[in-house]
Amino acid sequence: MGRPFGVPVYVSPSWFLVAALITWVFGDQLDRILPDLGPVRYLVSLFFAVAFYASVLVHELAHTVAALRFKLPVRRIQLQFFGGVSEIEKESETPGREFVLAFVGPLLSLILAGAFHLGMKAVEPASVPGVLLAGLMISNLLVAAFNLLPGLPLDGGRMLRAVIWGITGKPMAGTIAAAWVGRGLAIAVLLGLPLLTHTGILGNRTQDIGGMNTVMDALLAAILAAIIWTGAGNSLRMARLRAHLPELRARTLTRRAIPVENATPLSEALRRANEAGARALVVVDGHGDPTAIVRESAIASVPEHRRPWVAVSTLAQDLTDGMKVSAELTGEELLERLRATPATEYLVLEPGGAIYGVLSTLDVEKAFVKAMARPQS
Secondary structure, three states: EEHHHHHEEEEEOOHHHHHHHHHHHHHHHHHHHHHOOOOOOHHHHHHHHHHHHHHHHHHHHHHHHHHHHHOEEEEEEEEEOEEEEEOOOOOOOOOHHHHHHHHHHHHHHHHHHHHHHHHHHHOOOOHHHHHHHHHHHHHHHHHHHHHHOOOOOOHHHHHHHHHHHHHHOOOHHHHHHHHHHHHHHHHHHHHHHHHHHHHHOOHHHHHHHHHHHHHHHHHHHHHHHHHHHHHHHHHHHHHHHHHHHHEEEEEHHEEOOOEEOOOEEEHHHHHHHHHHHOOOOEEEOOOOOEEEEEOOHHHOOOOHHHHHHOEEHHEEEEHHHHHEEOOEEEEHHHHHHHHHOOEEEEEEOOOOOOEEEEEEHHHHHHHHHHHHHOOOO
């Protein structure tokens, strides 16, 4: 939909479902307040839905601007079923920055609510502008209040995480605490929201309680609870991921390789590799400079009786600069380098440029899965 501050904004298809739902619900409210509008009320309601999600976009842009200010890359902003999300690719370096990054979103929602409240004073309350401004004020207050709840994946949960991180000095401890609070919130929403609406505490009229309204309230509570519960679980998994990333080291995961020339028969190249205890083949030119990697899958596809007649060059993948990685890369830096140039194998070089070996993507995946399977200490 655009690239504010250089960050692409996408609208999920689920947004259109929510926009239709908001148009329907808000249209019914308008019919009670301004019955003379007639069918036009649904056009006004659609405008409200778009304006509400514009407010959500401002909320997410606040997170984005703060992240860019802290030099944290933002992949994209996505508006979806319930609100929006700013996909920030890296963790904050300090708990203070994490707290600020989380707080600016609800703060902007509160500022917007205040602006809409001031706008209400300049118009007639029982008019289309008055109802729209009141609805936007209330919706932004609700967005701010909901996001300030102290449980992941909500902004309040990130603020709680930052506080516990600051006290303990352990970001993982903050994540675990805030995620479990988030799961508690999910249960509270699942059980509490239908109860509140059924008793009329939220201001709904007694005669409206029951029937389809009760079913809709229960469905809304279940969807919200599922989103919060799933988000809390994802936060825990991402924290474990980041905690184990330092265990991924290019040097320890690299397979030993031997250099071979283009015309070398595959059987001879494999014989040399077995003698040297190597598990990979790198094709070199006459000066000994690497030019290609013999793909493991290609070797496996050649029957053993044909290997003496197949040159390694026919099974090799030409090297690009992106397929050459340093043996010193670890963790997130290593994964970012591999993600920048997708391939099945990479040539690993010493800092001086000498060949260290070949890194297989499959080996990285296996090491990652093995690390994630271990309990966090």
